[in-house]
Amino acid sequence: MPRTMFEKIWDAHVVRDEPGEVPMLYIDRHLTHEATSPQAFAGLRARKLPVHRPDSVVAVIDHNVPTVPGRRLIDVVDDQSVMCIETMEENARDFGVKLLDMNDADQGIVHVVGPELGLSLPGMTVVCGDSHTSTHGALGIFAVGIGTSEVEHVLATQCLLQQKPRTMNIVVDGVLAPGVTAKDIALAVIRKLGTDVGTHHVIEFSGSAVRSLTIEGRMTLCNMAIEAGARAGMVAPDDVTIEYVRGRRFAPSGELFELAAAQWKQLASDPGARFDAEHHLDVGELVPQVTWGTNPGMVADVTGTVPDPAAESDPATRAGLEQALEYMGLEPGQRIQDVGVDTVFIGSCTNSRLEDLRIAAGFAAGKRVAEGVRAIVVPGSMNVRRQAEEEGLADIFREAGFEWREAGCSMCIAMNGDRLAPGERCASTSNRNFEGRQGRGGRTHLVSPGTAAATAVAGRFADVRDL
Amino acid sequence: MEAFTTHTGRVVPLRRSNVDTDQIIPAHWLKKVTRDGFEDGLFEAWRRQDDFVLNQEAYKGGTVLVAGEDFGTGSSREHAVWALQNYGFKVVVSPRFADIFRGNSLKNGLLTVVQPQEAVEALWRLAESDPSAEVTVDLVERKIVAPGLESPFELDENARWRLLEGLDDISLTLKNEAAIADFESKRQAFKPLTQQV
Numbered sequence: 047m048p049r050t051m052f053e054k055i056w057d058a059h060v061v062r063d064e065p066g067e068v069p070m071l072y073i074d075r076h077l078t079h080e081a082t083s084p085q086a087f088a089g090l091r092a093r094k095l096p097v098h099r100p101d102s103v104v105a106v107i108d109h110n111v112p113t114v115p116g117r118r119l120i121d122v123v124d125d126q127s128v129m130c131i132e133t134m135e136e137n138a139r140d141f142g143v144k145l146l147d148m149n150d151a152d153q154g155i156v157h158v159v160g161p162e163l164g165l166s167l168p169g170m171t172v173v174c175g176d177s178h179t180s181t182h183g184a185l186g187i188f189a190v191g192i193g194t195s196e197v198e199h200v201l202a203t204q205c206l207l208q209q210k211p212r213t214m215n216i217v218v219d220g221v222l223a224p225g226v227t228a229k230d231i232a233l234a235v236i237r238k239l240g241t242d243v244g245t246h247h248v249i250e251f252s253g254s255a256v257r258s259l260t261i262e263g264r265m266t267l268c269n270m271a272i273e274a275g276a277r278a279g280m281v282a283p284d285d286v287t288i289e290y291v292r293g294r295r296f297a298p299s300g301e302l303f304e305l306a307a308a309q310w311k312q313l314a315s316d317p318g319a320r321f322d323a324e325h326h327l328d329v330g331e332l333v334p335q336v337t338w339g340t341n342p343g344m345v346a347d348v349t350g351t352v353p354d355p356a357a358e359s360d361p362a363t364r365a366g367l368e369q370a371l372e373y374m375g376l377e378p379g380q381r382i383q384d385v386g387v388d389t390v391f392i393g394s395c396t397n398s399r400l401e402d403l404r405i406a407a408g409f410a411a412g413k414r415v416a417e418g419v420r421a422i423v424v425p426g427s428m429n430v431r432r433q434a435e436e437e438g439l440a441d442i443f444r445e446a447g448f449e450w451r452e453a454g455c456s457m458c459i460a461m462n463g464d465r466l467a468p469g470e471r472c473a474s475t476s477n478r479n480f481e482g483r484q485g486r487g488g489r490t491h492l493v494s495p496g497t498a499a500a501t502a503v504a505g506r507f508a509d510v511r512d513l
Numbered sequence: 514m515e516a517f518t519t520h521t522g523r524v525v526p527l528r529r530s531n532v533d534t535d536q537i538i539p540a541h542w543l544k545k546v547t548r549d550g551f552e553d554g555l556f557e558a559w560r561r562q563d564d565f566v567l568n569q570e571a572y573k574g575g576t577v578l579v580a581g582e583d584f585g586t587g588s589s590r591e592h593a594v595w596a597l598q599n600y601g602f603k604v605v606v607s608p609r610f611a612d613i614f615r616g617n618s619l620k621n622g623l624l625t626v627v628q629p630q631e632a633v634e635a636l637w638r639l640a641e642s643d644p645s646a647e648v649t650v651d652l653v654e655r656k657i658v659a660p661g662l663e664s665p666f667e668l669d670e671n672a673r674w675r676l677l678e679g680l681d682d683i684s685l686t687l688k689n690e691a692a693i694a695d696f697e698s699k700r701q702a703f704k705p706l707t708q709q710v
Contacts, residue, residue: 061689061692061693061696062689062692066670066671067671068671068672070686070689070692072693072696072697074704075705081543081544081590082543082589082590082591084546084547085546085547085548085591088546088547093683095683098693099697109540109543110544124544126544126545127544129544129546130543130544130546133546164705165705167703167704167705170704175589175591176588176589177587177588177589177613179589191589191613192589192613192616193589193590193591193594193613193616193617193620194548194591194592194617195591195617195620195621195682196616196617196620198683199682199683199686202683202686202687203683203686203687203693204693204697205686205689205693207682207685207686209669211612241531241583241586242582242583242586242609245609245611245612246612275583275586275611275612277612277613296705297705298702298703298705302702302703303703305703306701306703309701340531341531341533341586362530362581366529366530366531369529459540460540460541461540461541461543461544478533478535478587480533480535480536480587481535481536481558482535482536482539482558483535483540486539486558487558
């Protein structure tokens with residue numbers, strides 16, 4: 047019987063699945079970070095249990111780290127963050143887990159580092175105590191975010207108790223216009239289908255537009271699957287995937303790699319495989335997207351206007367739109383390109399890879415950040431940072447007036463010193479525009495790296511196609 | 514995990530949809546390394562508004578939170594569940610929950626009850642007209658009972674059993690150590706290791 051990619055990976059990892067029980071799924075790779083793991087390791091200590099397979103676990107310090115150049119522990123924003131970092135270091139040491147600490151040459155955001163180092167490979171099951179673990183699905187991985195109790199469970203047993211999700215295929219076709227990117231596709235998908243379309247589902251992204259994306263672009267798309275409510279997002283491995291993985295530090299090499307690659311190519315959904323749900327989107331006419339509200343489904347074209355809640359017939363929906371506009375300090379009918387910004391943030395596990403920085407640098411080259419705008423670029427890993435410096439991207443950003451930072455989650459989560467002040471408006475390449483996400487009272491607009499850079503220069507939302 | 518069988522308490526009506534985990538517990542609270550002490554962070558930003566429901570004397574001590582659809586969207590932070598429990602909530606009712614939040618709740622014994630929008634509206638009206646009115650959430654019978662309302666709810670049998678018995682997932686899983694070892698013995702050689710063991 048034809049199977050979907052997800053079903054193939056699921057079937058290959060079921061340890062036990064008995065009637066009346068929750069299926070027990072084997073986990074190949076467990077990534078952890080300092081914000082959601084301390085209580086899990088404490089639980090192991092209380093039970094006097096070891097980590098079941100320390101070689102499968104990699105710990106990363108990313109959420110609490112300062113991103114100021116030349117950072118040291120003294121730069122960490124507060125004592126609680128120091129405690130968080132030191133607890134992770136202690137747990138890694140005590141339980142024999144590999145740690146990429148603040149000073150490690152490979153340090154970075156967990157979802158950038160995983161694929162970059164070959165820690166995440168096609169056909170794997172990957173978990174992390176972080177919802178954006180879905181990012182790794184770009185390589186043809188079933189990658190899910192889990193809570194701290196599940197972190198403890200996987201550390202102790204190498205297994206996850208998980209009801210089998212349903213499957214969804216989102217077919218994206220069409221040729222993207224210049225300046226329109228994977229981030230715009232992701233926002234368009236959520237805008238059209240809603241922030242809850244993926245609830246109880248794993249989304250496979252397919253179609254000609256997805257195939258034409260680089261692995262970095264696919265990561266952006268899968269990263270945002272969680273914002274559509276999905277359990278995970280995935281793209282089938284192809285030749286692009288194989289070449290991306292080849293030569294990565296923890297990837298197999300030589301004959302073993304060829305054996306693996308042959309298997310990875312078999313992961314694609316079979317012709318005739320049945321999905322529980324299917325949606326189609328043509329992006330041939332898609333323009334750059336900008337969120338205007340307080341969830342990732344509140345999206346407009348950069349050439350468009352802020353919607354009018356009065357046009358909404360459902361009272362609850364109308365109230366939600368009104369609340370969002372009030373929080374965001376916007377008026378119905380206001381042109382998106384008339385909205386000025388105070389801050390631009392280029393970074394996060396959504397858009398901080400080398401390709402993202404190249405795109406942003408292309409719109410910053412030879413220009414200056416608008417007066418009164420603070421613009422920061424935070425590479426997703428120290429490896430990305432070094433590569434960007436070697437390519438001259440860092441110089442482009444600095445000369446244009448952008449701050450060039452070290453790797454970390456930074457302003458995406460505002461628990462590390464990088465945050466918005468109340469009322470500040472930010473064009474951000476991150477993934478969530480919830481109230482207060484980037485700092486209490488901060489107003490976040492999600493955009494692509496190109497739109498972010500162009501907006502930094504213009505001082506208000508800009509259409510990259512005009513530049 | 515503490516077992517959950519039935520709970521009777523007062524409703525706190527949260528007339529908001531898309532209540533994300535950043536609202537439930539802001540990110541700066543993720544710096545704590547314990548599972549307790551999160552009650553002051555619960556809905557921290559909204560509690561700065563005098564008219565927010567948790568600030569109203571009439572709803573102090575309420576243990577059943579009733580919210581609009583898409584409750585718990587966003588981050589996988591289990592701190593959101595701990596904050597609700599630390600504050601005193603035993604049950605959250607909503608027309609739809611985010612998957613990860615619902616899973617985290619189950620692991621901690623916080624009951625998430627899916628109800629149709631009409632039932633949610635009825636509970637909101639009840640709590641707003643009589644804040645002292647009590648609602649009973651019965652996991653044994655799988656129903657919510659309140660003045661003028663009796664509404665069934667679904668929860669898969671295994672999840673219900675684990676909650677009713679207060680079972681511990683790790684202990685349950687470790688009973689299958691032989692099956693895990695057998696699976697590992699057949700694991701493909703190209704799956705990477707990160708250190709020599």
